[in-house]
Amino acid sequence: MRLAVIPGDGIGPEVVAEALKVLGEVVPTAETTNYDLGAARWHSTGELLPESVLGELRQHDAILLGAVGDPTVPSGILERGLLLRLRFELDHHVNLRPARLYPGVRGPLADSSEIDMVVVREGTEGPYAGNGGLLRKDTEHEIATEVSVNTAFGVRRVVTDAFNRAEARPRKHLTLLHKTNVLEYAGSLWSRIVEEVSLEHPEVTVAYSHVDAAMIHLVTDPSRFDVVVTDNLFGDIVTDLSAAVTGGIGLAASGNLDITRRNPSMFEPVHGSAPDIAGQGLADPTAAVLSVSLLLDHLGQKESARRIEASVAFDLATRDQASPGATHAIGDRLAALVSSNVRPVTQ
Amino acid sequence: MRLAVIPGDGIGPEVVAEALKVLGEVVPTAETTNYDLGAARWHSTGELLPESVLGELRQHDAILLGAVGDPTVPSGILERGLLLRLRFELDHHVNLRPARLYPGVRGPLADSSEIDMVVVREGTEGPYAGNGGLLRKDTEHEIATEVSVNTAFGVRRVVTDAFNRAEARPRKHLTLLHKTNVLEYAGSLWSRIVEEVSLEHPEVTVAYSHVDAAMIHLVTDPSRFDVVVTDNLFGDIVTDLSAAVTGGIGLAASGNLDITRRNPSMFEPVHGSAPDIAGQGLADPTAAVLSVSLLLDHLGQKESARRIEASVAFDLATRDQASPGATHAIGDRLAALVSSNVRPVTQ
Numbered sequence: 001m002r003l004a005v006i007p008g009d010g011i012g013p014e015v016v017a018e019a020l021k022v023l024g025e026v027v028p029t030a031e032t033t034n035y036d037l038g039a040a041r042w043h044s045t046g047e048l049l050p051e052s053v054l055g056e057l058r059q060h061d062a063i064l065l066g067a068v069g070d071p072t073v074p075s076g077i078l079e080r081g082l083l084l085r086l087r088f089e090l091d092h093h094v095n096l097r098p099a100r101l102y103p104g105v106r107g108p109l110a111d112s113s114e115i116d117m118v119v120v121r122e123g124t125e126g127p128y129a130g131n132g133g134l135l136r137k138d139t140e141h142e143i144a145t146e147v148s149v150n151t152a153f154g155v156r157r158v159v160t161d162a163f164n165r166a167e168a169r170p171r172k173h174l175t176l177l178h179k180t181n182v183l184e185y186a187g188s189l190w191s192r193i194v195e196e197v198s199l200e201h202p203e204v205t206v207a208y209s210h211v212d213a214a215m216i217h218l219v220t221d222p223s224r225f226d227v228v229v230t231d232n233l234f235g236d237i238v239t240d241l242s243a244a245v246t247g248g249i250g251l252a253a254s255g256n257l258d259i260t261r262r263n264p265s266m267f268e269p270v271h272g273s274a275p276d277i278a279g280q281g282l283a284d285p286t287a288a289v290l291s292v293s294l295l296l297d298h299l300g301q302k303e304s305a306r307r308i309e310a311s312v313a314f315d316l317a318t319r320d321q322a323s324p325g326a327t328h329a330i331g332d333r334l335a336a337l338v339s340s341n342v343r344p345v346t347q
Numbered sequence: 348m349r350l351a352v353i354p355g356d357g358i359g360p361e362v363v364a365e366a367l368k369v370l371g372e373v374v375p376t377a378e379t380t381n382y383d384l385g386a387a388r389w390h391s392t393g394e395l396l397p398e399s400v401l402g403e404l405r406q407h408d409a410i411l412l413g414a415v416g417d418p419t420v421p422s423g424i425l426e427r428g429l430l431l432r433l434r435f436e437l438d439h440h441v442n443l444r445p446a447r448l449y450p451g452v453r454g455p456l457a458d459s460s461e462i463d464m465v466v467v468r469e470g471t472e473g474p475y476a477g478n479g480g481l482l483r484k485d486t487e488h489e490i491a492t493e494v495s496v497n498t499a500f501g502v503r504r505v506v507t508d509a510f511n512r513a514e515a516r517p518r519k520h521l522t523l524l525h526k527t528n529v530l531e532y533a534g535s536l537w538s539r540i541v542e543e544v545s546l547e548h549p550e551v552t553v554a555y556s557h558v559d560a561a562m563i564h565l566v567t568d569p570s571r572f573d574v575v576v577t578d579n580l581f582g583d584i585v586t587d588l589s590a591a592v593t594g595g596i597g598l599a600a601s602g603n604l605d606i607t608r609r610n611p612s613m614f615e616p617v618h619g620s621a622p623d624i625a626g627q628g629l630a631d632p633t634a635a636v637l638s639v640s641l642l643l644d645h646l647g648q649k650e651s652a653r654r655i656e657a658s659v660a661f662d663l664a665t666r667d668q669a670s671p672g673a674t675h676a677i678g679d680r681l682a683a684l685v686s687s688n689v690r691p692v693t694q
């Protein structure tokens with residue numbers, strides 16, 4: 001297994017180190033190569049993602065990213081020039097974001113009923129296409145447009161992936177989130193494709209929810225969701241909420257997948273680089289470790305993936321929630337649990 | 348005061364009746380005219396909003412709407428043909444949505460710290476402009492686009508309104524919600540205009556939050572928000588969440604305002620027509636009553652508006668939360684409180 005690692009900025013390198021520690025327990029032969037992309041490189045060389053680096057990244061089986069970003073970099077530079085560019089160049093059309101309320105974790109909701117959902121967010125089109133412009137800038141008559149681009153090709157592949165995932169889960173339930181009553185063109189395309197693909201998956205029950213109504217459901221009745229499929233921007237918004245109600249982005253993992261495997265997929269914790277706590281051992285590496293679990297699952301190492309997730313679940317259920325320990329201590333615990341082949345408490 | 352009333356479908360007529368009962372206590376001379384727009388009219392005549400009705404609506408000081416919609420009407424018909432058409436025809440550029448956690452109300456969050464915010468949502472452009480299309484429909488090469496249209500004119504008037512509201516509130520704080528790191532064109536326009544208008548309001552502190560991060564804040568630290576200004580679609584999404592965390596859309600009121608007063612503004616509870624509970628006296632008219640408070644405030648009757656809100660606050664603090672009473676009983680209580688000139692418990 002050849003892994004490209006982008007530790008990134010702030011707490012990125014710290015959480016990645018622990019994630020690799022845990023990976024080492026299940027795939028001791030994994031080869032890793034570090035790439036110093038992020039705020040530091042941009043500051044020193046002005047580079048975001050040189051073609052040569054992109055070419056090298058393509059030679060790997062997968063990419064693990066810590067976090068990039070720093071308040072000294074103007075907003076949008078790293079996002080568009082590095083993170084989104086990677087998603088688009090490597091055709092990461094499925095942005096996978098599981099949200100599970102693990103036993104022992106207290107989320108912000110008073111009624112902590114079970115939450116175990118996965119959002120399949122489209123990753124390469126929609127309002128993220130970069131399609132738009134400014135007309136008559138800096139005048140009273142300025143117009144700014146943003147074009148959401150949705151293709152049958154792009155929607156079908158992510159919807160198909162979502163149905164496949166739903167079919168493999170016990171509840172076999174899929175919810176399309178959109179805003180079909182207002183965005184009639186994109187809404188029509190998404191609805192028709194969900195209907196079409198559903199014919200090939202008669203065992204999967206299908207629901208639809210407007211994205212605004214889903215906000216309410218996520219805080220009052222989140223257990224209704226199993227697999228959720230949605231567009232790039234709605235997915236961005238809804239996954240921060242699904243992460244928040246399951247204990248926060250500090251625990252949320254994500255995968256940017258090229259389902260065809262033509263390009264390496266990329267795995268990253270949803271949290272940012274948190275420069276305010278960087279270098280102090282305060283960061284929780286759990287989301288990075290869970291991202292490794294997603295990585296292994298994607299590469300077909302299902303058993304190792306499950307073992308890591310079970311170790312995280314065990315640790316979350318038994319840790320001192322108020323002071324879970326330093327970054328490396330949590331990593332050590334998780335590595336020990338993984339190597340001891342802990343009996344899964346959660347499945 | 349000449350009021351156009353659109354009772355609408357489902358529980359709409361029931362909650363409107365109570366809202367008018369309460370209005371009668373403070374403005375006994377209000378003249379009301381009913382307009383039977385909604386699902387029933389569409390079913391019997393195919394009409395959504397005839398020009399003649401629109402012309403009559405324009406002759407009023409304000410419009411009170413209950414709720415429209417019915418499962419027998421295909422999604423989008425009433426939304427685009429009636430609700431959004433009214434907003435666009437009557438230039439309702441400020442969509443005002445206060446969210447306040449009233450004492451006594453239990454929201455879904457475990458930590459019920461104070462929430463008292465108001466979202467100023469743009470109402471006449473953005474992704475709601477209806478601008479987009481389908482190309483190569485029903486083929487493998489289909490493309491659906493949705494264009495978010497943002498004008499300096501449209502953004503400035505709503506940002507100006509938001510600053511005015513922030514300045515009039517004790518905390519004088521304004522947050523712009525957007526997704527400037529991805530939607531660079533619209534994000535640039537919104538950011539520049541907020542910056543410009545802020546120069547005229549030195550007392551107002553200004554913050555920015557990405558819309559996805561705001562999802563997290565709204566469930567973990569909602570008290571950070573005072574006035575929020577945002578675009579039409581982000582506003583749609585965020586106001587369902589702000590309503591949810593303050594006790595649900597059953598309590599949420601909204602105003603669709605033409606700030607210039609060239610057209611009547613429209614006030615409506617955020618909840619829908621809830622056909623499943625219609626006609627049983629189960630609907631809570633509180634959101635409709637609060638909409639009347641917004642209506643009076645908009646028409647300059649600040650004292651009456653405050654009296655109604657204070658009555659609602661008193662009722663919410665003292666009612667039996669599990670069984671607050673039948674629709675008309677709640678209306679009777681609120682009317683009695685308003686007429687007794689209840690001492691405000693909340694301000």
Ligand SMILES: CC(C)[C@H](C(=O)O)[C@@H](O)C(=O)O
Pocket residue numbers: 079080083084236528529559
């Ligand atoms: C950093 C930003 C570009 C990114 C996005 O909008 O997709 C982030 O919010 C995420 O969800 O991964």
Ligand SMILES: CC(C)[C@H](C(=O)O)[C@@H](O)C(=O)O
Pocket residue numbers: 181182212426427430431583
């Ligand atoms: C019914 C629908 C068109 C409407 C909207 O999207 O604005 C509703 O969700 C709202 O928030 O008032």
